[in-house]
Amino acid sequence: MLFNSLDFAVFLPIVFGLYWFVFKNKLKAQNLLIVAASYLFYGWWDYRFLALILFSTIVDYSIGRFLANEERSVRRTLLIWISIVVNLGFLGFFKYYNFFLDNFVMAFSFLGQEISSSGLNIILPVGISFYTFQTLSYTIDVYKRNLEPTEDFIGFMAFVSFFPQLVAGPIERATNLLPQFYERRVFEYSKAVDGLRQILWGLFKKIVIADQCAALVNPIFDNSDNLSGSTLIWGAFLFAFQIYGDFSGYSDIAIGTSRLFGFNLMKNFSFPYFSRDIAEFWRRWHISLSTWFRDYLYIPLGGSRGGLKMKLRNTFIIFLVSGFWHGANWTFIVWGGLNALYFLPLLLTKRNRQNIDIIGGSGSRISVRDVLNLLGTFLLTLLAWVFFRAENVHHAFRYLNGIFDRTVFNPVQDFSGVLLLLIGLFLVIEWFGRESEFAIEHIGLKVSGVLRWSFYIVLALLIVAHMDNQQDFIYFQF
Secondary structure, three states: OOOOOHHHHHHHHHHHHHHHHHOOOOHHHHHHHHHHHHHHHHHHHHHHHHHHHHHHHHHHHHHHHHHHOOOOHHHHHHHHHHHHHHHHHHHHHHHHHHHHHHHHHHHHHHOOOOOOOOOOOOOOOOOHHHHHHHHHHHHHHHHOOOOOOOOOHHHHHHHHHOHHHOOOOOOOOHHHHHHHHOOOOOOOHHHHHHHHHHHHHHHHHHHHHHHHHHHHHHHHHHOHHHOOHHHHHHHHHHHHHHHHHHHHHHHHHHHHHHHHOOOOOOOOOOOHHHOOOHHHHHHHOOHHHHHHHHHHHHOOOOOOOOOHHHHHHHHHHHHHHHHHHHOOOHHHHHHHHHHHHHHHHHHHOOOOOOOOOOOOHHHOOOOHHHHHHHHHHHHHHHHHHHHHHOOOHHHHHHHHHHHOOHHHHOOOOOOOHHHHHHHHHHHHHHHHOOOOOOOOOOOOOOOOHHHHHHHHHHHHHHHHHOHHHOOOOHHHHO
16 A cells, blocks of 8 residues: 555544544554454555464464573574574575575576576565564564563564564564554653644655656656766766655655654654765765664674774674665675765774754754765765666666766757746755755744644645656665
């Protein structure tokens, strides 16, 4: 079920009404309703994969219960490895089987040995990369004794399958979200209104920005060999806003929807295109994934505690694994490696944490250097996005080669002044809201109700006006 669909527009009010009016003050009933609603939400796409998420839930719940009663280190280690192997095994099969098979055959062909093989027609379950990491956070935290294992199976099912963030995040930690299913929720009007405001902004980013960009990005990338360098720059520029509007829009809708039901999810995006270096960008982009890898992979590998070689090794591992997490294609691995190279000078000069504040935050002065760094970081990110979007590595290099062609001075094909104006409006709103949890959290709250509601109505009208060109969420493929 898509957030930007009529189905969800009907589904959400029904679940909301049952949750607060029929099952009010009945914690177990509310959790059971969340489970039922979440399985319906997920099964709406393909009911066959409900068994997969249920199996993953049973395995990790059981591992947690076994860990609760096991003190012997050898058996505890065995238990956590069962969880890791089962979860990553499912992820590896559904997402990477054909990738490894194709590259295995290609490697032998390169050595002069022809091997005949046929891949499997595997359907990638939506959201498997997200809920797999979410359940793993539970077993790992229980193993490390950072979290008490739960005895409430229904609550754990609700945690794993929680429909607002099930298929595209944020990737919640068990230490944050799971305890919220044990606590009595009380309806808070201000929290619900804030959630609706965030949903509105998420829909604007998805439908008005991302989907309209996609309408031009797709034909540009599909026909990049026949287009001018100027048009290719336009396509790369639009894709940067497509993927940001699409993914952060989903996160905003997920977080806002969760607030309607009394839950607080972690912030997943923090205005990443206002970053002054790549390190700051990665502290602001897909925060739930980058911090997951930091806590469960980077730090266990040694983090930054060792010498320079260890720091370099761990940094490249994190970026390459992060790239591979996104998909079974060398383009994602190159994208991750390219970001590691961007990060390298900051690491070597120990400047990777020089920009941890918000640019111009709390009224501080914005220097010319800040602006140049911001623009430079955006350009580096834009070039890396070409690999993320390209069909394969060869396509990405052809695309980049086309950008640096003399046709870069030709008129842009498929240029849309209206879309550029919408992106400009979007950036202005994001800029003035950059110190908030989401861009319009506080914008307009100090002005009269007429002006504030006029702003919301304009956003809603723009959403409705652009709903005839809806696209699937990009991160559904991950």
